[in-house]
Amino acid sequence: MCSLTARERRMLEKSWAKPFAEKIFPLINEENFSVLYSDKASRSNTPVNVIVGGMVLEELMGLTDEEFMDSLLFDSRFQYALHTTSFKEQPVSDRTFSRFRRRCLTYETETGIDLIHDTVKELSGEMAALNFKKLFGYLNSVGQCALIPQIS
Secondary structure (H helix, E strand, O other), X not given: OOOOOHHHHHHHHHOOHHXXXXXXXXXXXXXXXXXXXXXXXXXXXXXXXXXXXXXXXXXXXXXXXHHHHHHHHHOHHHHHHOOOOOOOOOOOOOOHHHHHHHHHHHHHHHHOOOHHHHHHHHHHHHHHHHOHHHHHHHHHHOOOOOOOOOOX
């Protein structure tokens, strides 16, 4: 974000990214997903809150994984929303979401617990209070967004 002009920074602060970054992102409980990861030392993982936050943005905006990746790499609003503006390299790869979904599905198959659904349900109250439908509505009006009608 250091390369943004003062005008661009003001516009970023007025966008959907600010309420997402300040109100939704901090509510993503990474601890819910700790059951998917080993305690053994290994290479670092992509932060779960970045993955889950990205998946929520994908759904809200009707993006594919590839479209989300492009947005995260080239749109400072996505980086701001997911708290990755200070990262030297964005922490998500083209396979991050599919691998994460597979881990979650395996866990759900074994336990009956849908970690993603439960987390989105936890976020839905705050998202409704912030009226994210309205925030993203302008995208829908120009045919760029298929909003989920309700998060349940």
